C-alpha cells in the first residue's frame with residue numbers, strides 16, 4: 550500500500566469521524582428539544598422515524614470507521630489488501646472502490662449470508678407428552 554493510499558484512507562477516516570460527530574450532536578440536540586418541549590403524539594411519530602433513520606446512519610458509519618481503522622492497522626503491518634478471513638489477496642478493483650475493505654468478495658458474501666440468516670437460538674418448543 551502506498552503512502553498516498555494510506556493518506557486517502559486516513560482522510561476518509563477523518564471525514565467519517567466528523568460526520569459521526571455531527572450526527573451524534575444532532576441526535577443529542579433532538580433528544581434535548583423533545584425532553585424540554587414534551588412533544589405531542591403526532592410530531593412524536595415523525596420524530597421517532599427521523600431519529601431511527603439518523604441512528605441507522607450512525608451505525609453504518611461506525612461500522613465503516615471500524616473497517617477503516619482495521620485496514621489502517623493492516624497497512625501498518627504490511628498486510629493491507631489481504632483478506633483478514635482467508636488470507637488471499639483482495640481484488641484490486643474492489644480495493645479501489647472500497648479502500649477500507651479488509652475482506653475479499655467471497656468472504657464478504659459469506660459474511661453477509663450469515664448475517665442475514667436469522668439465528669436459531671430458540672429451538673422450536675418441544676411437545677410435552679400429556680398423559
Ligand SMILES: [Zn+2]
Pocket residue numbers: 632633634635636637652653654655656657
Ligand atoms: Zn477472503
